[in-house]
Amino acid sequence: MKKGMSRKTRAAVTGQLFVAPAALIVLVLFVIPLGMLVWMSFQDYPLLGSPTFNGVDNYTSIPGNDTFLNAIGFTLAYTGATTVVMFGVSFILVAIANSSRRGSKFYRTSYFLPYVVGTAAATLLWFVDSDTLVGVFNQIPLALGIIKEPIAFLSTPELAFWTTIALVTWKFIGFQVIILLMGLQSIPRELYEAARVDGATVLQQLRYITIPFLRPILALLFILSVTGSLLAFDQFLILTKGGPDNSTVSLVYAVYNTAFVKFDMGKAAALSVVLLVALLLISAVQLPLLRRKDV
């Protein structure tokens, strides 16, 4: 009880000092910019000029913005396809990584390695490899006689769409596999032994032990995959450049174009706010998935 400060107060002040740097960063670089974003969305704001208030004009112009409207459809299709492919493939790969056979550690590491390569670098690798003249994705099947003519992987909207999904699966699936693997390994072994003693089949073990235990992790991966895909940008800017015919312009790509190609910060901010609110709603819908139902 020295100097009128109780032990409890002193501890509280110490605690606040520990979190102070984090609080400062969050205030200056997150809370204030978030407020600025909302403010900007009500301004006529050219990139290299001064802002003037223009009410809700930026918002009312959105329904007439075809690039953005098309981007909504494309991004939803991309998110759906990516999520389905990623979950399907990761279940197979995690079964390999979780095997007690020799070599499973090597396999696990090889599936994970593309994840640590940056998106820009990984995308450029695929850009080179899918080239019609020098790309190895064409040269090897040509050499083996599987195809007669090189495939222009980025030439049609469909091909560009699936090439990007293949790239994203290759690049990001390792993370999903590692997280699933940790989930699997945290399930107590005794449960499976008890189930086997009781004569449960493999399918029954999957249904009554594995899936209920993995539920929160599956929900987490689902939310991460949906959010990540809705915000995809780098791979489109670098691999497809939004083409062919603007068919692969994602939502963030549309925002980026509005701000830094059309130099309209106000409209870009309004699009961002809409995107932000939509994402919060989507997350709010998904959050109950995270809560573990009775196992």
Place this chain on the structure above:
Amino acid sequence: MANSPITAASATKTTLFHLFSGIAAILFLFPLVWAVLSSFKSPTDTSWFPTSFSLANYQTLVDYGSGVLSYAWNSLFSAVLTVVGTVVICVLAGYGFSRYEFRGKRPLFIVILAILMVPYATLLLPLYILLGNIGMQDSLIGLALVLVMFQLPFGILIMRNAFESVPRELEEAANIDGCGPIGALRHVSLRIVTPGIVTIALFAFLASWNEFLAPLIFLNSGDKFTLPMMLVNVRSGTFGEIDFCALQAGVVVAMIPCLVLYLVLQRYYVSGLLNGALRG
């Protein structure tokens, strides 16, 4: 003898397992290995299969723009700043959140986690303006500060959970021995949470080294560009012609540090994630 059909069946199973897993592993590793092989191809070698060996592609990169070393230095500088900032702030905050009760604790934690819910790309617009206002436009330090902010939710969550798994009695004993709160943190708990620290440091390094969109928006002058930006510029080519070999060499320069760091730290990384991310 009664066992032999079973062993034969299980041998077949094992072979099929390795066949399938091995093909998958080749699919995953091939583009990485291929980039390394092609980067040493002579630029005059027009065949798709690399049969020549030369360092010419790397020489092209050294002569490109401000030189690959300068871009690599920019990347390294912002990555090291991001790692140091992330680790210091997250260790302190994680310790504060796990050990102390104070006013505003819950709201602050929720605001930090809210960073995860906000589309990262949309925040870059106001951040671009804000950094300009505080004289940090076109600055690698400004870039690193923003990258630190985006690492906070994950880093603080990991560190808080890591500290919560350290028994408080250890620190109380240190306090009795005359250590203050910082001393107890430094001498006692920090050693135990090393895997967590390695995990968040590795994540911060990879995020910063590989980041493309934030430097693209924040940096204007060519001599401040980072490796991913250099790569995309090499791809754009000169006179409309793309130097595929130089591009492969550039990708190799960008990815090798990440691969090596991950392989070296893999052990810590997995246990750091296990103790930190998947609890609470």
